[in-house]
Amino acid sequence: xxxxxxxxxxxxxxxxxxxxxxxxxxxxxxxxxxxxxxxxxxxxxxxxxxxxxxxxxxxxxxxxxxxxxxxxxxxxxxxxxxxxxxxxxxxxxxxxxxxxxxxxxxxxxxx
Amino acid sequence: xxxxxxxxxxxxxxxxxxxxxxxxxxxxxxxxxxxxxxxxxxxxxxxxxxxxxxxxxxxxxxxxxxxxxxxxxxxxxxxxxxxxxxxxxxxxxxxxxxxxxxxxxxxxxxxxxxxxxxx
Numbered sequence: 122x123x124x125x126x127x128x129x130x131x132x133x134x135x136x137x138x139x140x141x142x143x144x145x146x147x148x149x150x151x152x153x154x155x156x157x158x159x160x161x162x163x164x165x166x167x168x169x170x171x172x173x174x175x176x177x178x179x180x181x182x183x184x185x186x187x188x189x190x191x192x193x194x195x196x197x198x199x200x201x202x203x204x205x206x207x208x209x210x211x212x213x214x215x216x217x218x219x220x221x222x223x224x225x226x227x228x229x230x231x232x
Numbered sequence: 233x234x235x236x237x238x239x240x241x242x243x244x245x246x247x248x249x250x251x252x253x254x255x256x257x258x259x260x261x262x263x264x265x266x267x268x269x270x271x272x273x274x275x276x277x278x279x280x281x282x283x284x285x286x287x288x289x290x291x292x293x294x295x296x297x298x299x300x301x302x303x304x305x306x307x308x309x310x311x312x313x314x315x316x317x318x319x320x321x322x323x324x325x326x327x328x329x330x331x332x333x334x335x336x337x338x339x340x341x342x343x344x345x346x347x348x349x350x351x
Contacts, residue, residue: 165342
């Protein structure tokens with residue numbers, strides 16, 4: 122099946138720094154999704170991307186759909202303590218909405 | 233609206249015991265999903281349902297059974313728990329639509345999770 126490789130596995134950053142993470146696939150996705158999971162909670166959708174090359178923002182978050190359709194990037198600008206959590210990339214794998222998830226990037230923000 | 237709720241929040245089982253996890257949604261969603269989350273592995277789909285009375289296998293279905301007798305509920309059962317089933321379990325739901333992979337996505341809404349430990 123399709124594999125999503127997400128990197129880095131974890132990041133320890135200082136408040137105010139920018140964060141970048143990416144996700145690559147062995148095959149093409151037509152949609153890329155970025156979810157965030159707060160500690161002790163379920164994932165919540167942050168951004169959905171539908172077209173190759175698309176750049177979409179949600180507040181301090183910006184995500185891009187790679188031109189090859191095999192990768193996607195998420196940037197967080199000026200990080201704050203509430204950015205802590207696990208960020209997952211995901212892509213739909215069939216018409217029933219089933220998702221393939223990356224392993225996640227754990228973000229820890231220190232004051 | 234409560235969204236997606238899961239019961240229980242925590243459970244400890246002994247090997248060989250059985251239990252049922254309950255997922256309930258009040259958004260009138262057609263589709264429901266059960267995932268498990270293990271460290272370093274993201275979320276993996278166990279079973280899913282595309283409507284009342286229907287279920288299908290996901291990526292890691294072995295050792296689990298599911299039922300969708302009512303549209304708003306999706307039950308996940310472990311008949312004989314094993315330590316390998318120690319995990320955090322998440323339920324999710326989404327609307328049904330005519331799916332067009334090139335244009336849109338029906339967001340999956342997740343519950344808060346159930347942390348299961350099998351000794």
